[in-house]
Amino acid sequence: MQLNRDELLGAYRRMKTIREFEERLHEEIKTGEIGGFTHLYAGQEAVAVGICDQLTVDDKIVSTHRGHGHCIAKGCDVKGMMKEIYGRAGGLCKGRAGSMHIADLDVGMLGANGIVGGGAPQAVGAAIAARIDGKGRVGVTFSGDGACNQGTTFEAMNLAVVTKVPAIFVFENNHYSEHTGDAYAVGTSKDIASRAEGFGMKAWRANGCDFFETYAAFTELLEYVRAGNGPAAIELDTERYYGHFEGDPQRYRGKGELDRIRAERDCLRAFRARVTGAALLTDEDLDAVDAEVLALIEEAVAEARADEQPDPATVADDVYVEYY
Amino acid sequence: MAIMNIREAIVSTLNAEMERDSDIILLGEDVVGGNGTAGGPEAIGGIWGTSPGLWKKFGPERVIDTPISESAIIGAAAGAALSGKRPVAELMFADFVGVSLDQIWNQMAKFRYMFGGKTKCPAVVRLVYGAGMQTAAQHSQSVYAMLTAMPGLKVVLPTTPADAKGLLTEALRGDDPVMFFEHKTLYGVKGEVPEGDHRQRFGEARVVREGGDVTVVACGRMVNFSEKAADAVAKDGVGIDLLDLRTTSPLDEDAILESVEQTGRLVVVDESPPRCSLAADIAAMVTERAFTSLKAPPAMVTAPHSPIPFARNLERAWVPSPQKIEEAVRRVLAFR
Numbered sequence: 001m002q003l004n005r006d007e008l009l010g011a012y013r014r015m016k017t018i019r020e021f022e023e024r025l026h027e028e029i030k031t032g033e034i035g036g037f038t039h040l041y042a043g044q045e046a047v048a049v050g051i052c053d054q055l056t057v058d059d060k061i062v063s064t065h066r067g068h069g070h071c072i073a074k075g076c077d078v079k080g081m082m083k084e085i086y087g088r089a090g091g092l093c094k095g096r097a098g099s100m101h102i103a104d105l106d107v108g109m110l111g112a113n114g115i116v117g118g119g120a121p122q123a124v125g126a127a128i129a130a131r132i133d134g135k136g137r138v139g140v141t142f143s144g145d146g147a148c149n150q151g152t153t154f155e156a157m158n159l160a161v162v163t164k165v166p167a168i169f170v171f172e173n174n175h176y177s178e179h180t181g182d183a184y185a186v187g188t189s190k191d192i193a194s195r196a197e198g199f200g201m202k203a204w205r206a207n208g209c210d211f212f213e214t215y216a217a218f219t220e221l222l223e224y225v226r227a228g229n230g231p232a233a234i235e236l237d238t239e240r241y242y243g244h245f246e247g248d249p250q251r252y253r254g255k256g257e258l259d260r261i262r263a264e265r266d267c268l269r270a271f272r273a274r275v276t277g278a279a280l281l282t283d284e285d286l287d288a289v290d291a292e293v294l295a296l297i298e299e300a301v302a303e304a305r306a307d308e309q310p311d312p313a314t315v316a317d318d319v320y321v322e323y324y
Numbered sequence: 325m326a327i328m329n330i331r332e333a334i335v336s337t338l339n340a341e342m343e344r345d346s347d348i349i350l351l352g353e354d355v356v357g358g359n360g361t362a363g364g365p366e367a368i369g370g371i372w373g374t375s376p377g378l379w380k381k382f383g384p385e386r387v388i389d390t391p392i393s394e395s396a397i398i399g400a401a402a403g404a405a406l407s408g409k410r411p412v413a414e415l416m417f418a419d420f421v422g423v424s425l426d427q428i429w430n431q432m433a434k435f436r437y438m439f440g441g442k443t444k445c446p447a448v449v450r451l452v453y454g455a456g457m458q459t460a461a462q463h464s465q466s467v468y469a470m471l472t473a474m475p476g477l478k479v480v481l482p483t484t485p486a487d488a489k490g491l492l493t494e495a496l497r498g499d500d501p502v503m504f505f506e507h508k509t510l511y512g513v514k515g516e517v518p519e520g521d522h523r524q525r526f527g528e529a530r531v532v533r534e535g536g537d538v539t540v541v542a543c544g545r546m547v548n549f550s551e552k553a554a555d556a557v558a559k560d561g562v563g564i565d566l567l568d569l570r571t572t573s574p575l576d577e578d579a580i581l582e583s584v585e586q587t588g589r590l591v592v593v594d595e596s597p598p599r600c601s602l603a604a605d606i607a608a609m610v611t612e613r614a615f616t617s618l619k620a621p622p623a624m625v626t627a628p629h630s631p632i633p634f635a636r637n638l639e640r641a642w643v644p645s646p647q648k649i650e651e652a653v654r655r656v657l658a659f660r
Contacts, residue, residue, distance in 0.1 A: 060407055094440035103439045110406050111439065115430050121399020122431065128349065128400060129407035132385050139403065152426075155396035162391055318441030319475050321499035323574055324527050 003215075008275055011053055011211065012286060015045040015268055016293045017078060018069045022242070024297050025068075025085065029246045033305070034086055038099045041069030043209075043241035046267035047172050048073035050214030051140070054222055060108045060126035061140045062119035064172075066240075067102055067112025070142055075107040082300035088307035095310040096318075116177070117143065117150025120169065124160045127167035127231070136226045138166040146177025148192045149185060157199040160231035168225055169196055169233040172208060174240035179252045196233030208236025209265040212274060239265050325516040333485040333517050334374045334506065337492045338412065342382055345410060348496060350378060351388040352397055352414030352450075359389040371416055372452055372511065394424035398449060402432040405447040410496060417463045418453035418505065421471070432501045433476030444499040448492075454545055454595060455643050456509040461631040464639075466544065466595040469602040471503045472572040478526060479573040481505040483547045485515040487570060490524025497523065507545045527574035535563020538653050539583040541606055542593040543569040546625075550593055552646035557653050564653065572602055580606060581614050588619035589656040593649055598626040620659035623652040 003011070022042035029038055041048070044066075052061065052073035063070040071081055076092060084091030085099045092104050103111035110126065113119045119141050126139030147153055148171055160167035171192040175182045182190050193203035202224060206217035214236055221232050239261045243250045250258070275281040328336070342348045356379040357368025365384075369376030379387040390397050394415060401411035415421060421428060428449065435445045455464040472479045478500050482488040488506075495502040532547060533554060542550045547568040554564040565583040569576065584590050590610050594603035603624035610622055625644045632642055 060403070062403065092440065093438065093442070096440050097438050101434075101438045103443075105406065105439065105443045110403065111435070113431075115426055118399075118426060118431055121396045121427060122403030122406065124396065125400035125403025125405070125409075125411070126407040127403075128351075128388070129404045129409045132349070132409065139407070152395045152399060155391070155393035156399065158391055159393055159396040159400060163388060319437050320478070321436065321444050323478075323500075324525070 005281065008281055009285065009289060011049050012271060012275075013289050013293065014049045014053070014073055015211065015271065016289055017296065018042070018045045018048060018072045019268055020293050020297045021068060021072060021078065021081070024301060026242060026246065028301060036098050036100070038085065038246045039066040039244065040242040040246060041066045043239040043261070043267070044069055044172055044174060046211040046214050046271070047170070047208045047236045047238050050211050051170060051218050053215070054218055055108070055138070055140065057106075057108050058135070059138050059140065060110050060123070060130070061142065062110045062123045062126070063112045064119065064142050064144055064147065065100060065113065065116060066144070068099070071102055071104065071109055071112070074109045076102075076104040076109055078296060079300045079303055080104075082304040083307050086304040086307070087309070088304055089310045090307045117147040117152040119143070120147065120153045120156035121159070124156045124163070124165060124167045127160065127165035128163065131165050138168055138222070138225055140168040140170060142170045142172060144177060145171070145173040145175065145182040145186055145192060148195065149177070157196055157201065157231070157233070161200045164230035166225045167231040168221065169201070169231065171233065171235040172238050173235055174238050176240060176244065176252070178244045179248070181252070191235070193233060193235035202229070202232045204232070204234040206234065206236055208238030209267045209270065211267055211271050325518060327514055328485050328517050329512050329514045330482065330485050330488045330506070331373055331511040333488040334492060335376065337489045338375065338378060339381070341493060341496045342378065342386065345496070347408065348410045348412065349386045349388065349404065350375060350412045350414070351390055351400065353390055353392050353416050355414050356387055356389040365389070372506070372508070374450075374506070375414075394420045395427055398424040398427035399431065401447045401449065402427055402435070402445065405432065405445045405501070406435065406443060410446045412448045412450060412496070415449060415451045418451035418467050419462050419465045421451065421467055428471070428477070429474050433474050436500070437476060445501050446499045448495045448502045448504055450504045450506060452508050453505050454507040454509060455632050455639055456545065458634055458636055458639055459508070460634040464632040468503070468505050468543070468572055469594070469596055469600070469605070472602060473600070476501065477573060478502045478571065479505070480526065480571045481507070481544045482570065483507070483510060483544055483568055485513065485517045486522070487524055487530065489517050490522045491526070491570065493521070494523045494526060505544065509545055524570065526571040527576050528570065529576035529579040530568040530570055531579070532566040532568050534565055536565065537563045537587055538589040538591060538656055539565045539567065539580070539587045540591045540593065540649065540653065541567045541569065541580055543572060543602070544595060546593040546595050546644060549644065549646045550649050553649035553653060556646065556650045562653065562657065577609060580610060584610050584614045585617045588617050590618070590622040591625060591649065591652045591656060592622065593625045593644055595644060596627055597629045598624055599629055601626055620656040623656050625649050625652045
């Protein structure tokens with residue numbers, strides 16, 4: 001894998017943007033200005049960026065409950081996202097989606113999903129469409145270790161294998177489905193990739209806290225799928241810094257678990273060490289990105305707060321394209 | 325005009341529309357039928373005979389046999405619709421919406437609204453429904469009311485071959501998700517079908533007959549039963565305004581209200597249990613909006629509040645019959 005300086009900076013910028021977006025939301029939610037459920041992605045940035053950096057806007061992704069990272073990685077407008085989460089008129093979905101259902105079809109992001117396991121069959125549909133179009137595009141579903149236990153995911157994997165469409169199943173195992181550990185809830189010895197293999201798919205496994213390992217594994221996978229070999233899967237071992245939802249005190253975590261994860265498995269720190277160690281980028285380069293990202297998030301929050309609320313008169317608009 | 329039955333009208337419409345628009349794809353269990361068997365693909369051509377020849381003509385990329393996986397079928401249709409295609413997904417029995425309900429109700433019905441109006445979801449789900457073939461509790465239900473209750477879906481129930489063509493064409497050319505209900509006992513019903521381009525707008529009830537004494541509102545097979553009831557009371561000089569709803573979402577409220585304002589009497593016939601049903605909904609709507617026109621309380625002719633039984637005589641007792649409709653008509657007429 002050879003990433004040039006701009007590509008490395010871009011990947012770091014997107015990972016950092018996700019991290020700061022989430023860290024800031026974690027603080028802002030305490031003010032009570034943001035309603036509903038918010039599920040933060042911080043900790044898993046290397047997965048979203050390692051994968052979406054290799055997709056085009058015409059490749060489709062379907063996301064999870066924890067969708068902000070996938071949105072940012074796929075190129076959604078960060079300010080539009082922040083407004084959406086604040087429930088503002090200028091939000092990506094006009095304040096209809098909130099955090100859990102956020103989508104931006106223009107960049108091939110077919111939606112976070114309020115239903116665990118809801119997205120996988122839709123990625124197969126996107127892959128069916130992609131194959132008909134014949135332009136080498138793919139349909140990607142992100143699923144957590146929770147969604148891997150849903151029947152929809154199994155049905156989707158089987159349908160993808162049967163129809164040999166370019167569907168990609170990305171399993172982000174952050175070891176918790178809501179508050180229950182994968183050691184308990186995932187059968188097959190905690191190994192999700194073997195389930196995909198059980199359906200006859202080629203599956204990759206990688207350390208999802210390592211951007212470069214994730215990226216390299218996905219490069220192979222994508223090449224395999226784009227070559228017309230049918231669907232494939234990848235399981236990424238990753239970590240979730242925050243609770244299932246914001247406000248979750250994470251009492252189910254082991255003593256010192258979060259401190260250890262943050263110290264030993266932080267994908268941003270690992271990225272920095274790797275690129276500065278190999279003299280590909282300097283700390284100054286990365287610090288400059290950090291400053292730029294912080295300013296963007298600051299602006300996004302300020303603009304979201306200042307944006308107007310949706311007009312209640314529009315409450316039943318856009319249910320149908322046409323209705324009479 | 326050609327004479328054909330509803331089954332033939334559906335096959336020929338799918339064929340013509342798939343020819344016209346290469347974005348239309350068909351997927352479902354056994355829509356090709358025979359894949360992976362000694363008989364080979366197209367050994368069946370659709371369990372209801374509504375897709376023979378399509379695989380041969382349009383190929384396996386557009387006519388896709390699926391495993392028995394209703395969530396995957398509907399979910400794939402939803403994803404394909406978001407990705408620029410116009411999928412037609414077949415549910416062999418409407419009862420199986422239970423298995424795939426999340427993809428219908430939480431996903432495709434809500435995409436447009438939830439995403440701020442920035443997308444469309446032009447998917448058609450064909451659902452084979454209805455009692456009358458002794459297919460019992462899990463293969464006979466009329467779940468149209470349940471889906472009518474879900475904003476974001478359009479619900480269509482043709483009862484004539486002409487409407488099967490017109491409504492399916494409209495469904496395939498529209499940009500919203502459509503639940504297209506095909507009554508399993510009506511496939512053989514014959515009638516004239518307009519040649520060429522024929523679209524039937526949604527939300528326009530069909531006036532089956534005008535009589536002026538009692539308004540009878542029905543859909544699906546109940547339209548045909550209501551005709552029998554209308555014939556029976558006509559012998560006593562009673563004239564029925566019979567409306568075939570054609571679509572329950574959108575609902576042609578104006579046609580119903582207009583007729584009730586003339587007749588002052590309403591009978592709603594619905595092949596499903598009464599609680600939270602289409603009959604209850606229409607009776608409430610008329611009571612609220614045409615109260616002063618009413619000369620009698622609206623009558624609902626529905627199935628009992630029970631699952632559908634197997635035994636032939638029990639099933640006959642369960643389905644609203646022409647006799648029950650006739651009795652309801654006489655009851656509202658007798659009310660003073």
